[in-house]
Amino acid sequence: MPIVVDKEQKRKEIALACKDLLVQKSIQEITIAEIAQTAGIGKGTFYEYFKDKEELVFELVNLLMQAHNARKEAKLAEAHSTREKIKLFYSFFYEEEASDLRVLYRKFIAYALLAPKQAMIDFQTECFRFYYRWVEQIIDEGIAKGELLPVAKELIKGMYTMGEGMFVASLATDGVIALKEDLNAFVDHIFDLVEKENR
Numbered sequence: 001m002p003i004v005v006d007k008e009q010k011r012k013e014i015a016l017a018c019k020d021l022l023v024q025k026s027i028q029e030i031t032i033a034e035i036a037q038t039a040g041i042g043k044g045t046f047y048e049y050f051k052d053k054e055e056l057v058f059e060l061v062n063l064l065m066q067a068h069n070a071r072k073e074a075k076l077a078e079a080h081s082t083r084e085k086i087k088l089f090y091s092f093f094y095e096e097e098a099s100d101l102r103v104l105y106r107k108f109i110a111y112a113l114l115a116p117k118q119a120m121i122d123f124q125t126e127c128f129r130f131y132y133r134w135v136e137q138i139i140d141e142g143i144a145k146g147e148l149l150p151v152a153k154e155l156i157k158g159m160y161t162m163g164e165g166m167f168v169a170s171l172a173t174d175g176v177i178a179l180k181e182d183l184n185a186f187v188d189h190i191f192d193l194v195e196k197e198n199r
Contacts, residue, residue, distance in 0.1 A: 011049045014039040015059040022060060023103050027053055027111050057108055058123055064101040065127075068092065082142030083191040086159065087184055089135060093167040094180040106171060135160045152194040162186060 017039040021030060030053060036043045050056045072088065079085045092098050112120040136156050142148040166183055170176040 007049065011059060012063060014041065014046070014049055015056055015063055018056065019060060019064075019100065022057060022107075023100050027057060027107060054111070054117065054120065057104065057111075058119070061101070061104050061108055064104065068098050068101055071097065076138070082138060082145075082147050083187060083195065085138045085142075086135070086187050086191075089138065090163045090183045090187065091180075093163060093170075093183065109168075132157070132160050147195060147197075148191075149194050149196060155190060155194065159187075159190060 014035075018035055021034065021038045032043050032046055032053065035053065035056065036046045039046070046056075050059070072092070075088050076085050079088055093102070108120070109124075112124060136153075139148065139152050139156050139159075143150055143152060163183060166176050166179060166186070170179040176182050
């Protein structure tokens, strides 16, 4: 009887097996042969599951994001205020347990800026929309609970993009040295303006 392979599961296993390799080396310097050896498969088998190295990185980033999102959702459920939830949302940019994902995300962004492909743009656009909706949901809940003034809704895009901007600035400049402290101070200043109790 032939062995039935769950292709989706095998794809995940290959990607996860290559995590350390992809964290330690740049996409450009890794060969398909190295990936195949790391995953314990043949080069031909790699192409049965992935079109190219970038698709492998997409898969791995997606898997790590799903795991990170599940952890974040559990933490958010325990948070008491909208301010605290937004700070937890930003913690991706500095918390230790997301360090591998940040490294891969940074490499993906760098590669996407240097050699953009439509698949990369689509992936990044979907990530933006997903996380933006998440912040929007947090703010909407804060308004519905009476914690926040309705004007907070007008600040969502700025709040969302500021976190990512400060993260990029912390990597590329000396302008943001203490990312966690700077992000938390930014959230505190915004919430001092939009929390009802501060009025």
